[in-house]
Amino acid sequence: MRNPMTTLKSNTPKKRSPPGRIKIMKALTTLLKKKDFHSITTAGIAAQAGITEGLIYKYFTDKKGLLYEVLKEHFESFLKGIEQNIKAEDSSLARLSIIIETTIASYAGNRVFARILLLEVRNSPDYFNCAAYGLVKIYAATILEIILQGQALGEINTDVDPHVFRQVILGAMEHACLGEVLFGSRMNTKQVSEKICRILFKGVQSS
Amino acid sequence: MRNPMTTLKSNTPKKRSPPGRIKIMKALTTLLKKKDFHSITTAGIAAQAGITEGLIYKYFTDKKGLLYEVLKEHFESFLKGIEQNIKAEDSSLARLSIIIETTIASYAGNRVFARILLLEVRNSPDYFNCAAYGLVKIYAATILEIILQGQALGEINTDVDPHVFRQVILGAMEHACLGEVLFGSRMNTKQVSEKICRILFKGVQSS
Amino acid sequence: MRNPMTTLKSNTPKKRSPPGRIKIMKALTTLLKKKDFHSITTAGIAAQAGITEGLIYKYFTDKKGLLYEVLKEHFESFLKGIEQNIKAEDSSLARLSIIIETTIASYAGNRVFARILLLEVRNSPDYFNCAAYGLVKIYAATILEIILQGQALGEINTDVDPHVFRQVILGAMEHACLGEVLFGSRMNTKQVSEKICRILFKGVQSS
Amino acid sequence: MRNPMTTLKSNTPKKRSPPGRIKIMKALTTLLKKKDFHSITTAGIAAQAGITEGLIYKYFTDKKGLLYEVLKEHFESFLKGIEQNIKAEDSSLARLSIIIETTIASYAGNRVFARILLLEVRNSPDYFNCAAYGLVKIYAATILEIILQGQALGEINTDVDPHVFRQVILGAMEHACLGEVLFGSRMNTKQVSEKICRILFKGVQSS
DNA sequence: GATGAATGAGTTTTCATTCAT
DNA sequence: AATGAATGAAAACTCATTCAT
Structure with a gap:
């Protein structure tokens, strides 16, 4: 059984971005810390970035395309973090623990990332065709993989539905972080993660 | 320990609504089955309702205000359903099962309601001040109440954090329904509910 | 030479107004103390009066018609005040003094009246056909009358253009009161009137 | 004693305006010759200017903002005219004569300008914070300055209240022009100015 | 690599007014 | 004498997007 995340490297060609492009992405990131995507205007982005509105359309197909691009970048570094952490562990429950903790910590430590993922993009049908969503699928596949391994190795009960279990995991994490995203409340990510694992x-x- | 939902009745004095108002709410409900809120226009609502755009603003402060009102109505009947179902049960886990099943069935059977709740409204800060969100809080409080009762009665392990448990429940349910809402896929709600309960x-x- | 104001009495048939009508006029008066006419809505008037919007159109042809009616009422009592005051005086300059002082005091003591007259109504062409404007003409005619009398009696220099003099008087008074109306600043009406007379x-x- | 109008020059750096912006301002000016501001629509302005409605909001915050900008431009050239005319004179009464005559001629020759100033803008509270009103204050300060100089030099009686005198001047001029603005009647500006000065x-x- | 000018379609919202009861 | 329901027409404003330079 292969880890779905090993596909990752080939996806990242990394040409050096032109300065304008970088400024724009940074600007959107900054603005997303304060407002929701919908009430951010291209004019606002341009102002924040110190460039002109027109330039946005040089580098991105769309306002939404820009959002997806920002999301993708965040998600890539997020996945990289997870990948490294779970290498060390060998029990599947330990791996899940790591994923849960890393994910929650990522959401908590990067509210923009969480906001985009949990609130902004899901509304738009075309999100599900964008590169960022591809990474989400990899992430989800990884979790399923671990669950199945766990069942194969006898660590996870076989009368548990692996897909439903994955949904429970994803939902639990997301909901745990929603408070942070919506209200800006702070939580102890390590503790919450452990409590979730305890329950699950x-x-x-x-x- | 009182059930937070008993407060409900007093909240519903229900003066007879004027016909136009009713038409408008029905129209929005209808439209939400096809489009997302943001791409519904007041012109569209008026056309569907067979009234004029102006009338919307007689009865509702806002397009959003209208949405919240529709949401509130849905949520009220939803809560009433739950309230009746859990009366019959006495064990707290059984009650939680009922809530989970009813909720998932509601989401599944009423995609409009689910879409609004899971995707549309969370973006707008003012949602959290609206009457509909008040009902959500009652709903959440009810779940917490049951968990605490379960711990008091020895049915639920006391080393489980009740708030986190609630989050896990809410998240699991929501995520389970997300597929339906986003992709229109069908699921066996009873089965999924049971699987979730099994895990939790x-x-x-x-x- | 007749005093143009003696025509006044016949203009005032004074049927007892129905309560709704009175409420509406009071409501507009109240609202004009805070807002300008344009930003006062019929809905607002109805709310303030405690009646329904429809009723306004039972008693007044128009929102503007209502304004003119309110103005007329104010103006009638204003004219009555002047009429009484000038009776006592016999020199024309003394009479003008009285008019100036009374007018300024009226403006100052009744900001609504001043606001309507100086700011609101002049914009609309149909104002110049309304009953209230008829009273304004009487008022202006009275001033001209006095000036002409003054010149006939040798009290006012005959190389003074009576029409221009009237304009100077009217303008001086209005401008003196504008500060009160616009900025709510207070002034000593008696003193200002005297200073104006001194200059003129x-x-x-x-x- | 410095002339308050000398501050003027530094206020006018005048970057070259984009063509659309100029067209818009011209369009409003044109329309104001026929209609009052309130019955001019953004659509009308755009049509007249040969641009799109949206562009108005690129260059001006508001329909009102646009009006104030137009007003400011008119007022600037008006002030410049006065400034030059009074340089030649040395007696303060002569200067006041010039100001009165120039002002009345300006009002008469530029009914748009007069209409805006005397009727349109005074209603809106935010006018008093706009740049155009700043110029009005400079204008008023100039008049006061001249009066005070006149008293210092013994040309104007010291028992005249300078502020009240200024109000009388301003009011007299405005009222003299009101007829033109309201009824389109023509007057001999030079003659009227002289008559006003004679009286004052x-x-x-x-x- | 970036700018500045302009678009244009769409959308919410406002309000005076009417009329049957 | 008054209400309540509904109208309808306009009007201001927003914003993503395009394109010539």
């Missing part, structure tokens, strides 16, 4: 792994029912 | 109650770790 | 009667040039 | 300088009282 051992269940809540007293024996 | 007993955990995934093989003993 | 004796001139500014040092001899 | 020598008084009306026969000696």
Whole structure:
């Protein structure tokens, strides 16, 4: 069984970006810290970036295309972080723990990233065709992979539906972070992650 | 311990709405089945309702205000359904099962409602001040209440953090329904609910 | 030479107004203390009056018609005040003094009246056909009358153009009151009136 | 004692305006000759200017903002005219005569300008914060300055209140022009100015 | 690599006014 | 004498996007 994330490297050709392009992406990132995407205007982006509106369309197909590009960049470094962390572990539950903790920490440490992913992009149908969503699929596939491994190795109960389990994991993490994104409330990411794992792994029912 | 939902009744004095108002709300509900809120125009609403655009602003402060009002109505009947269903049960886990199943069935059977709640409104800050969100809070409070009761009665392990558990429940449900909302895929709600409960109650770790 | 204001009485049939009508006029008066006419809506008037928008059109042809009616009422009592005051005086300059003082005091003591007259109505061509403007003409005619009398009696220099003199008087008074209307600043009406008369009667040039 | 109008020059750096901006301002000026500001629509302005409505909002914050800008331009050239004319004179009464005559001639020769100033803008509170009103204040300050100089030099009686005198001047001029603005009646500006000066300088009282 | 000028379609919103009851 | 429901026409403003230079 191969880790879906090993495909990653080939996806990242990395030509040096022209300065204007970088400024624009940074500007959107900055603005997303304060406002939601919809109330950010191209004029606003241009002003923040110190360039003209026209230039945005030199580097990006679209306002949304720009968003996806920003998201992709964030997601790439996010995935890289996860990839490195789970290499060390060998039990599948330990790997899931790592993924959960890393994900929550990423969301918490990068509110823009979380906001885009959890609130902004899901509305638009074309998001699901963009490069960033491709990375999300890799991420999700990785989780499923680990679950299946866990069941194969007898670490995870086989009467658990792996897809539903994945959904529970994803949902739990997202919801845990929603408060941060929406209200700016702070949480102890390590603690919350552990509490989630406690519930998911051992269940809540007293024996 | 009182059920937070008992406050509900007093909130609903319901003066007879004028016909135009009703038409407008129905029109929006209808339109939301086809398009997302943002691409629905007041002109479209008026046309669908068979009234004039101006009338919308007689009865609602805003296009958004209208949305919140529609949402509130949906949520009210949704809450009422839950309230009745959980009355019959006495164990707290059984109650949670009921809530999970009813919620998922509601989301699935009422994609409009789900789409609004999961995707549309969270973006706007003023949603969190609207009446509909008030009901969401009641709903969330009810879940927390049940969890605490479960711990008090020894049905739920006391080393489980009740707030995190609630988040896991909410997240799991939402994520389970996201596929339906986003891609229109169908699921067996009863089965999915049971699988979720299986995971949350007993955990995934093989003993 | 007749005083043009003696025509006044016949203009005022004074049927007892129905309560709704009175409420509406009071409401507009109240609102004019805070906002300018243009930003006052019929909805706002109805709300303030505690009646429904429809009723306004039972008693007044128009939103503007209502304004003119309010103005007329104010103007009638204003004219009555002047009429009484000037009776006592016999020199024409004394009469002009009285008119100036009374007018300024009226403006100052009734900002709504001043606001309507100096700012609101002049914009609309149909104002010059309304009953209130008829009263304004009476008022202006009275001033001219007095000036002519003054010249006939040798009290006012005959090389003074009576029409221009009237304009100077009207303009001086209006401008003196504009500050009050626009900025809400207070002034000593008696003193200002005297200063104006001092200038108009004796001139500014040092001899 | 410095002339307040000398500040003027530094206020006018005048970067070359883009053609669209110029067209828009010209268009409004043209339209104001026929209609009052309130019944001029942005659509009308755009049509007249041969540009699109949107462009108006690129260059001006607002429809009102545009009006104030137009007003400012008119006022600037008006002030410049006065400035030059009064340089030649040395007696303060002569200077006031010049100002009165130039002002009345300006109003009469430029009904748009007069209409805006005397009728349109005074209603809106934000006018008093705009650049155009700043120029009005300079103009008013200039008049006061001259009066004070006149008193210092013994040309104007010191028992005349300078502020009230200024108000009388301003009011007299405005009222004299009101007829033109409101009814389109023509007057002999030179003659009227002289008559006003006659009254203000020598008084009306026969000696 | 970047600018500046301009577009144009669309959208919400505002309000005076009417009329049946 | 008054209400409540509804109208309709216009009007201001927004913004992503294009393109010549």
